[in-house]
Amino acid sequence: xxxxxxxxxxxxxxxxxxxxxxxxxxxxxxxxxxxxxxxxxxxxxxxxxxxxxxxxxxxxxxxxxxxxxxxxxxxxxxxxxxxxxxxxxxxxxxxxxxxxxxxxxxxxxxxxxxxxxxxxxxxxxxxxxxxxxxxxxxxxxxxxxxxxxxxxxxxxxxxxxxxxxxxxxxxxxxxxxxxxxxxxxxxxxxxxxxxxxxxxxxxxxxxxxxxxxxxxxxxxxxxxxxxxxxxxxxxxxxxxxxxxxxxxxxxxxxxxxxxxxxxxxxxxxxxxxxxxxxxxxxxxxxxxxxxxxxxxxxxxxxxxxxxxxxxxxxxxxxxxxxxxxxxxxxxxxxxxxxxxxxxxxxxxxxxxxxxxxxxxxxxxxxxxxxxxxxxxxxxxxxxxxxxxxxxxxxxxxxxxxxxxxxxxxxxxxxxxxxxxxxxxxxxxxxxxxxxxxxxxxxxxxxxxxxxxxxxxxxxxxxxxxxxxxxxxxxxxxxxxxxxxxxxxxxxxxxxxxxxxxxxxxxxxxxxxxxxxxxxxxxxxxxxxxxxxxxxxxxxxxxxxxxxxxxxxxxxxxxxxxxxxxxxxxxxxxxxxxxxxxxxxxxxxxxxxxxxxxxxxxxxxxxxxxxxxxxxxxxxxxxxxxxxxxxxxxxxxxxxxxxxxxxxxxxxxxxxxxxxxxxxxxxxxxxxxxxxxxxxxxxxxxxxxxxxxxxxxxxxxxxxxxxxxxxxxxxxxxxxxxxxxxxxxxxxxxxxxxxxxxxxxxxxxxxxxxxxxxxxxxxxxxxxxxxxxxxxxxxxxxxxxxxxxxxxxxxxxxxxxxxxxxxxxxxxxxxxx
Ligand code: ADP
Ligand code: ZN
Ligand code: ZN
Numbered sequence: 001x002x003x004x005x006x007x008x009x010x011x012x013x014x015x016x017x018x019x020x021x022x023x024x025x026x027x028x029x030x031x032x033x034x035x036x037x038x039x040x041x042x043x044x045x046x047x048x049x050x051x052x053x054x055x056x057x058x059x060x061x062x063x064x065x066x067x068x069x070x071x072x073x074x075x076x077x078x079x080x081x082x083x084x085x086x087x088x089x090x091x092x093x094x095x096x097x098x099x100x101x102x103x104x105x106x107x108x109x110x111x112x113x114x115x116x117x118x119x120x121x122x123x124x125x126x127x128x129x130x131x132x133x134x135x136x137x138x139x140x141x142x143x144x145x146x147x148x149x150x151x152x153x154x155x156x157x158x159x160x161x162x163x164x165x166x167x168x169x170x171x172x173x174x175x176x177x178x179x180x181x182x183x184x185x186x187x188x189x190x191x192x193x194x195x196x197x198x199x200x201x202x203x204x205x206x207x208x209x210x211x212x213x214x215x216x217x218x219x220x221x222x223x224x225x226x227x228x229x230x231x232x233x234x235x236x237x238x239x240x241x242x243x244x245x246x247x248x249x250x251x252x253x254x255x256x257x258x259x260x261x262x263x264x265x266x267x268x269x270x271x272x273x274x275x276x277x278x279x280x281x282x283x284x285x286x287x288x289x290x291x292x293x294x295x296x297x298x299x300x301x302x303x304x305x306x307x308x309x310x311x312x313x314x315x316x317x318x319x320x321x322x323x324x325x326x327x328x329x330x331x332x333x334x335x336x337x338x339x340x341x342x343x344x345x346x347x348x349x350x351x352x353x354x355x356x357x358x359x360x361x362x363x364x365x366x367x368x369x370x371x372x373x374x375x376x377x378x379x380x381x382x383x384x385x386x387x388x389x390x391x392x393x394x395x396x397x398x399x400x401x402x403x404x405x406x407x408x409x410x411x412x413x414x415x416x417x418x419x420x421x422x423x424x425x426x427x428x429x430x431x432x433x434x435x436x437x438x439x440x441x442x443x444x445x446x447x448x449x450x451x452x453x454x455x456x457x458x459x460x461x462x463x464x465x466x467x468x469x470x471x472x473x474x475x476x477x478x479x480x481x482x483x484x485x486x487x488x489x490x491x492x493x494x495x496x497x498x499x500x501x502x503x504x505x506x507x508x509x510x511x512x513x514x515x516x517x518x519x520x521x522x523x524x525x526x527x528x529x530x531x532x533x534x535x536x537x538x539x540x541x542x543x544x545x546x547x548x549x550x551x552x553x554x555x556x557x558x559x560x561x562x563x564x565x566x567x568x569x570x571x572x573x574x575x576x577x578x579x580x581x582x583x584x585x586x587x588x589x590x591x592x593x594x595x596x597x598x599x600x601x602x603x604x605x606x607x608x609x610x611x612x613x614x615x616x617x618x619x620x621x622x623x624x625x626x627x628x629x630x631x632x633x634x635x636x637x638x639x640x641x642x643x644x645x646x647x648x649x650x651x652x653x654x655x656x657x658x659x660x661x662x663x664x665x666x667x668x669x670x671x672x673x674x675x676x677x678x679x680x681x682x683x684x685x686x687x688x689x690x691x692x693x694x695x696x697x698x699x700x701x702x703x704x705x706x707x708x709x710x711x712x713x714x715x716x717x718x719x720x721x722x723x724x725x726x727x728x729x730x731x732x733x734x735x736x737x738x739x740x741x742x743x744x745x746x747x748x749x750x751x752x753x754x755x756x757x758x759x760x761x762x763x764x765x766x767x768x769x770x771x772x773x774x775x776x777x778x779x780x781x782x783x784x785x786x787x788x789x790x791x792x793x794x795x796x797x798x799x800x801x802x803x804x805x806x807x808x809x810x811x812x813x814x815x816x
Contacts, residue, residue: 001054004062005029007037007047008083010099010107012092012415016050020062026052032073032080034106036066046107048075048098067149067157074106074373076392078430085426091724091788091811092415100416101390103365114143114161117171125167129160134169186233188247188256190220203255213250216242220256233258276315276348282460283309287316290436293456299425299435301404301450304460305699306440306670307467307634311341313460314400315348317436318381322352326397326433327372328381329388331420333406340612340633341383349381356384356391386411386420389427396431399424404437404446405663407656410816417812421446440670441663444712447705448719463674470641470672470679472697474688477645488584489576494642494682495588498622501680502592506639507615508622510581511668513649515598515626516540516549517580518573521559528565529574530557536765542600543579553767581644582624589622597625630667639679641672646685646693653762655717656816658692662704665696716754718814722778724791725815728758729769729808739798739807740772746794747776751787754778769808788813 003026006016019037021029029035029049037047044066056062083097099107116137126134129152136143136151148157164170194200207214219240223231237244250256279287286302290313293300304310318328332341345353356368371379373392382388386409401409401421409420421437428435437446437455450457463469475491485492501508520538522529530539532550539548539555546559562569573580582596595601597611608628614620615635623629649661665683673679685693695704712720728743730736740758747755756775764771778787791811798804 005049006051008094008098009045009047011095018057018062019065032075034069090416090813096415187230191257216240286460289458294434297456300456301446302438302458307463307674308460309464310438321397326395329399330383331401333403333408352380354379354382356388396433399435401437405439405443407816441666445719468678470681472681475684476688477684478686501640507637508640510624510642512578512644514577516577517543520574522572523563524570525568526566534768592621594622595620641681643683724776725812726774727810728772733770736770739804744774
């Protein structure tokens with residue numbers, strides 16, 4: 001009987017590819033293992049086994065696989081189930097999902113190179129197949145894995161290679177495995193022969209003539225007595241003051257023994273765990289209600305005002321789940337938040353907390369992956385950004401989605417364009433576990449689901465410690481300008497409050513939703529403003545480097561001295577970003593420390609941590625930042641929050657702009673006065689009567705919800721209708737124009753009025769590609785899967801039109 005496997009390859013193919021395997025391979029292989037396979041004329045890919053069967057493909061002849069890369073599955077069946085759901089729901093391929101789901105170290109990209117080990121070996125220790133490889137290496141300096149396959153005439157050569165490495169016959173110079181190198185730390189201990197009291201006594205006497213060595217041994221004792229943990233060579237050297245050569249001589253003498261432990265990069269160095277806090281009445285009630293709700297709901301929304309102590313409630317739920325021996329996934333919108341939370345959770349749960357996000361290297365991600373796969377004690381709680389839904393959980397008990405309203409849970413580019421919150425609900429379903437969504441400003445989607453009883457619903461309406469919600473004041477800058485009461489971008493009211501706050505020794509956060517110095521540079525004489533050559537946007541001026549930059553494609557040029565159109569030297573700045581605010585604050589408050597937190601200042605792995613820690617340690621008096629500041633951070637001494645300009649958020653051309661402005665402003669306000677003293681928030685605006693601003697100033701979520709839902713009803717927007725956005729891209733405008741008209745017309749034939757567009761988006765060209773959007777609105781009654789089938793059909797005929805083949809089509813389900 002012939003044997004076949006269907007393979008997922010990390011490229012966007014509509015179907016799985018079938019390869020033929022031998023009977024022995026069929027017996028060895030399991031679903032979720034990696035194999036490397038030839039593809040096309042010369043390519044080799046790492047694929048994941050999705051099915052093992054006996055049916056040859058009908059339209060092509062199955063090729064043989066190259067080799068088997070694992071001895072056991074690295075992806076479990078629950079993950080594959082989730083991948084399949086994502087591919088179907090978000091209309092992408094399994095290959096797209098695989099790319100997003102696996103740390104890149106798992107994906108074979110080049111061939112492994114094997115070389116001879118320098119050591120001389122005793123040939124008699126080699127088994128037959130090992131000897132063949134060894135012999136071949138006497139004639140050739142290196143071999144690739146497929147050469148070895150040929151020599152041995154079998155595909156699964158990895159076990160042989162592994163043994164040869166262990167016997168130090170060969171070395172692997174490779175990309176496949178060694179892309180992932182566990183970090184090893186050197187430890188020492190006293191040799192077992194000195195375990196007895198008398199032997200030890202004798203050793204110390206012998207060493208008395210070598211005082212430095214004597215000291216090392218004594219220090220080793222005192223460190224282990226103190227920490228009761230393995231002693232690192234590095235620590236021993238620092239504490240005893242002995243050089244590493246002295247320690248080495250003790251090792252050579254056989255007094256000390258060295259050994260290595262694989263350490264994980266996210267290290268926890270604290271001691272015993274702290275007990276979790278006892279909850280106040282509101283929290284305790286919420287906890288009981290959540291547990292009650294979980295009895296018949298798999299998802300519960302916790303709407304708790306900022307600083308109500310939601311995190312402490314999560315901690316209680318986590319304790320329960322851990323006690324049952326299950327894993328917890330704690331999703332955060334962005335890594336900006338993790339710094340504070342890691343510490344908080346590690347205080348309670350110590351080493352059980354693992355962190356997983358994109359700023360970690362591939363090595364570090366593989367480590368967490370393996371811990372989760374093995375259900376290791378070190379990854380019982382995974383704290384992570386959206387991609388952590390792809391980890392190989394096997395007994396997930398609870399998923400917490402903190403700040404569930406955050407749009408960054410949705411992946412924008414590339415495919416899979418998944419929403420981690422919604423995917424988490426599916427993941428939980430696969431594991432038969434629970435999801436808690438938490439927010440002070442829930443998304444309309446989740447709140448709507450709660451109202452429809454699709455989700456359970458629990459509220460905390462009071463801040464912890466009965467701290468009052470901050471006092472929000474709207475400042476009319478139109479009026480202030482008229483009365484000449486503005487200094488730069490600061491109203492007199494804001495300056496007064498800032499002065500007062502600083503005098504009392506409190507800290508200030510200033511929020512401006514744009515980075516850079518000014519988003520538009522305009523010639524005073526002819527009105528020309530520098531545009532990005534690749535995108536239809538104005539360039540943003542960054543004063544720090546005296547550059548103009550495009551925030552869409554990364555284009556950079558030196559700020560010109562004169563207008564490029566008319567040569568006039570009079571260039572004006574219009575609008576303002578964080579950089580300009582920072583510069584103004586420094587002039588206005590020269591005696592205080594000012595810092596800035598935005599994409600430009602937080603690059604690098606610990607970029608956020610540094611700024612957040614400095615604020616916590618009160619090394620910063622005034623922090624200027626973008627929405628990064630809004631994400632659930634907990635600062636004790638911040639009393640005043642200033643929102644520099646509410647209007648550009650409110651006027652953003654998007655149906656969610658109002659909802660988002662509300663969330664953003666309420667969240668950033670929530671950073672003020674979190675302990676004891678009531679905080680103050682000043683919002684500067686040209687339009688203080690705007691309903692959203694009124695709702696923010698009275699902390700009225702319900703009014704906001706009702707008003708916005710009304711609009712969503714009237715204009716058929718989510719969550720009332722579902723929607724799929726189809727974006728077409730091409731470097732030639734007329735091509736994409738014709739193509740989008742064709743596409744929209746075909747859709748209209750099926751869906752009638754529920755198709756909007758094609759339309760050019762507000763930024764009609766990005767990276768030299770012209771864009772056109774088409775919106776498919778899907779009433780609740782209409783079958784989602786049938787709708788998608790129809791779209792795929794149209795998409796396929798579209799791709800068959802010769803002229804359209806070069807047009808890129810992006811399908812974005814539940815677009816944000
Ligand atoms: P939220 O996540 O709702 O904004 P947090 O969980 O960050 O609120 O809590 C706000 C502050 O109150 C934190 O500093 C937290 O340590 C403190 N806090 C919350 N609950 C308790 C409690 N039960 N006992 C002591 N302190 C608490
Ligand atoms: Zn000009
Ligand atoms: Zn650009």
